[in-house]
Amino acid sequence: xxxxHKSSYAISKQLLQRLPLYLNFLKNYADKDGYVSAPMxxxxxxxxxxxxxxxxxxxxxxxxxxxTGFATEQLIRDIEKFLGYDNVDEAVIxxxxxxxxxxxxYSRFSEYGLKILMGFESDEKLIGxxxxxxxxxxxxxxxxxxxRLNIHIGIITVPAESAQEVCDKMIAGGIQAxxxxxxxxxxxxxxxxxxxxxxxxxLAILSKHLREKLEKKxxx
Amino acid sequence: xxxxHKSSYAISKQLLQRLPLYLNFLKNYADKDGYVSAPMxxxxxxxxxxxxxxxxxxxxxxxxxxxTGFATEQLIRDIEKFLGYDNVDEAVIxxxxxxxxxxxxYSRFSEYGLKILMGFESDEKLIGxxxxxxxxxxxxxxxxxxxRLNIHIGIITVPAESAQEVCDKMIAGGIQAxxxxxxxxxxxxxxxxxxxxxxxxxLAILSKHLREKLEKKxxx
DNA sequence: CGCTATATGATAAATATTTCACATAATAAT
DNA sequence: ATTATTATGTGAAATATTTATCATATAGCG
Numbered sequence: 001x002x003x004x005h006k007s008s009y010a011i012s013k014q015l016l017q018r019l020p021l022y023l024n025f026l027k028n029y030a031d032k033d034g035y036v037s038a039p040m041x042x043x044x045x046x047x048x049x050x051x052x053x054x055x056x057x058x059x060x061x062x063x064x065x066x067x068t069g070f071a072t073e074q075l076i077r078d079i080e081k082f083l084g085y086d087n088v089d090e091a092v093i094x095x096x097x098x099x100x101x102x103x104x105x106y107s108r109f110s111e112y113g114l115k116i117l118m119g120f121e122s123d124e125k126l127i128g129x130x131x132x133x134x135x136x137x138x139x140x141x142x143x144x145x146x147x148r149l150n151i152h153i154g155i156i157t158v159p160a161e162s163a164q165e166v167c168d169k170m171i172a173g174g175i176q177a178x179x180x181x182x183x184x185x186x187x188x189x190x191x192x193x194x195x196x197x198x199x200x201x202x203l204a205i206l207s208k209h210l211r212e213k214l215e216k217k218x219x220x
Numbered sequence: 221x222x223x224x225h226k227s228s229y230a231i232s233k234q235l236l237q238r239l240p241l242y243l244n245f246l247k248n249y250a251d252k253d254g255y256v257s258a259p260m261x262x263x264x265x266x267x268x269x270x271x272x273x274x275x276x277x278x279x280x281x282x283x284x285x286x287x288t289g290f291a292t293e294q295l296i297r298d299i300e301k302f303l304g305y306d307n308v309d310e311a312v313i314x315x316x317x318x319x320x321x322x323x324x325x326y327s328r329f330s331e332y333g334l335k336i337l338m339g340f341e342s343d344e345k346l347i348g349x350x351x352x353x354x355x356x357x358x359x360x361x362x363x364x365x366x367x368r369l370n371i372h373i374g375i376i377t378v379p380a381e382s383a384q385e386v387c388d389k390m391i392a393g394g395i396q397a398x399x400x401x402x403x404x405x406x407x408x409x410x411x412x413x414x415x416x417x418x419x420x421x422x423l424a425i426l427s428k429h430l431r432e433k434l435e436k437k438x439x440x
Numbered sequence: 441c442g443c444t445a446t447a448t449g450a451t452a453a454a455t456a457t458t459t460c461a462c463a464t465a466a467t468a469a470t
Numbered sequence: 471a472t473t474a475t476t477a478t479g480t481g482a483a484a485t486a487t488t489t490a491t492c493a494t495a496t497a498g499c500g
Contacts, residue, residue, distance in 0.1 A: 012487065016428060020421030025405040028380070037447060045405060050489055057449070066447045066495045089427045098322035103419070105318050108403060112424040153427060160248070177430040179423055183328060185245040185265060193433065195426045199323070201240030203399055204332040206415045207309040207373060208236060210397040213413065232457065257477060270459060270479095277479065286465040286477045 015055055019079050021045065022055070026076050037069030085113040091179075092146060093119045094166045095157035096126050096136050099181060099199075103155060105132035117151065122162070139166065146173030153177050160184040235275055239299050241265065242275070246296050257289030305333040311399075312366060313339045314386045315377035316346050316356050319401060319419075323375060325352035337371065342382070359386065366393030373397050380404040 025045055029036060038056055042049040056070060057063070059082040064070040080086060093100050096119040103109075104119055120139045121127055127138050137145065146154070154170040156163055156178060163182035170178060177193040180186055183201070186194055245265055249256060258276055262269040276290060277283070279302040284290040300306060313320050316339040323329075324339055340359045341347055347358050357365065366374070374395040378386050383402035390398060397413040400406055403421070406414050 011432075014487070016425050020403075020418055020424065021405060021416060023421075024380075024403050024418065028404050039447070044407075048489060050491095051487090053448070054450095054488090064448055065497090066449090067445080067497050069447070083424055084428055084431055085424065087431070089430075091423070091427075098318075098325050102318035102322045106419060108420045109423060112420045114420070114423055114427060153423075153430065155423075160244075176434075177426050179426050183240075183244050184248050185241065187264075193426065193429055195422070195429075196241060196244075197422060198240055198244065199326060200328045200332040200334070201243075202415070202417060203311070203329060203334055203373075203375075204240065204303055204305065205236050206397050206399050206413065207334060208304050209413055209415075210309075210373065211304055211307070212231075214396075234457070259477070268459060269477095270461095271457090273478070274458090274480090284478055285467090286479090287467045287475080289477070 011058070015058065016083075018047075018055055019059065019083055022052075023076065023079050023083075026072060026079075029072060034072060035065075035069040036072050036075065038064070040069065083112070085111070088113050088115055089153055090114075090149070090151045091116050091153035091155055092142070092151055093155040093157060094121075094139060094142060094170070095119070095159075095181075096121045096123075096131055097157060100155075100157035101131050103157065104134050107132075114153075116155070117149070118145075120145075122158075139169065142166075142169045143173035146170065146175055151175070153179070155179045155181070156186075157181045231278070235278065236303075238267075238275060239279065239303055242272075243296065243299050243303075246292060246299070249292060254292060255285075255289040256292050256295065258284070260289065303332075305331070307333050309334050309373055310369070310371045311336050311373035311375055312362070312371055313375040313377060314341075314359060314362060314390065315339075315379075315401075316341045316343075316351060317377060320375075320377035321351050323377065324354050327352075334373075336375070337369070338365075340365075340386075342378075359389065362386075362389045363393035366390065366395055371395070373399070375399045375401070376406075377401045 022041065025041060026036065038053040039049045042052040056075065059078050060070060060075060061078050062071065062074055091114060093103055093116055096104065100119055104116055109116060116134065118134050119131060119136045120142045121136050122139045126136050129136050152175055154175040156166055158166050160182045163180065163184050164186060167178060167186045167188065171188060171192060176191065178186065178188065178195070180194055180196050181199065183198045188194055242261065245261065246256065258273040259269050262272040276295065279298050280290060280295060281298050282291065282294055311334060313323055313336055316324065320339055324336060329336060336354065338354050339351060339356045340362045341356050342359045346356050349356050372395055374390040376383055376386055376398060380402045383400065383404050384406060387398060387406045387408065391408060391412060396411065398406065398408065398415070400414055400416050401419065403418045408414055
């Protein structure tokens with residue numbers, strides 16, 4: 001057995017980012033005779049074969065069989081378990097604009113063990129309404145509600161101007177991890193985790209990569 | 221001068237991901253007397269001081285002044301230039317559901333040198349309508365339109381089931397880079413760049429980090 | 441039943457990225 | 471002016487991550 005002390009190993013961030021991709025691939029892997037091999041996955045996903053093998057070794061509970069590979073279904077379960085998709089985590093959203101609504105309505109979160117319970121807004125017209133069956137409450141209630149329900153994940157989809165203010169409210173409510181869509185740097189105490197998700201920046205990175213690739217082509 | 225051969229240096233992906241964060245920070249940096257220093261940024265953003273210094277050195281056209289730092293406005297311009305926010309790139313979206321609409325309406329893309337021209341849909345009810353002033357056309361027209369307008373960035377916000385099909389249409393239309401929100405692995409030829417953006421997975425990663433942190437706290 | 445092809449798992453090498461440590465430059469205060 | 475302080479920039483060390491190599495195992499086939 002390879003992974004006795006799994007939890008004490010440091011899991012690299014990159015691995016963590018690859019695992020969902022494996023999961024997507026495996027779930028849509030059609031010609032499954034029940035097994036997949038690392039070289040197989042590697043070539044389909046254009047990754048290094050050894051890397052895939054190591055990644056799988058890090059999460060697989062059973063290991064693979066030489067010449068055969070890994071049992072697909074088991075592997076999917078192992079990755080899901082590893083990523084904690086079996087624990088349900090509860091989250092709230094601040095900001096019920098277009099992006100906030102999209103996230104509130106995004107049903108796939110549940111597959112990942114995540115449940116967005118409700119939204120918070122400052123816009124009077126939205127308070128009291130429902131989006132995708134989820135209540136929209138006044139932003140002022142955020143700290144109390146989070147505290148009472150013991151929610152520790154917050155999603156910020158408000159405009160940059162009010163993001164810090166909302167962030168402070170979340171922290172007051174005991175939120176421990178924030179997924180921040182506002183294009184602004186948030187100041188938080190040490191114990192709070194922030195993951196930034198600036199959409200515009202992500203797209204910009206893509207276009208930057210593209211431009212580089214085109215330039216390289218010209219050079220040759 | 222430090223960066224004579226800037227363009228021939230390999231820019232690390234991590235740097236590319238940090239630059240937009242610097243930009244956000246700098247743009248909202250209030251008590252600007254006109255200058256910022258690397259140690260300053262580092263402590264505010266909780267990064268290593270040397271890393272910030274190296275990052276800035278890689279993009280700054282003028283360099284910094286000892287004891288003073290970098291001219292804030294110039295630095296902002298340098299980062300924007302470096303990221304290509306001055307070149308306008310055009311893109312299209314396939315899928316005008318909630319997420320697609322949110323992106324179509326997201327005005328900040330323009331600040332990043334990105335322009336989303338229109339959306340494509342298969343849903344008859346949406347075809348012919350406008351979202352945020354942008355036309356929604358039939359998905360069947362995608363290849364032609366892209367080819368004719370010479371657009372090379374495509375954004376996929378359709379359900380996983382139809383993502384590959386849409387992807388193929390984009391490739392047929394000469395799209396070179398794809399920003400994929402569908403939770404599925406896309407098969408593309410070598411020359412096409414795919415950046416995956418599985419929202420659910422991103423949030424899952426956040427919650428995984430959080431759980432690890434909580435576990436570590438328990439161990440101690 | 442042995443041979444071949446292919447996959448795993450592990451150790452080692454190569455890369456990439458981050459951090460440290462120090463030499464140098466410029467500001468501000470005595 | 472001289473000195474203390476603080477920032478830059480850079481080469482070297484330390485880490486982290488990816489890739490290469492190889493020994494071992496097993497399924498399938500003659």
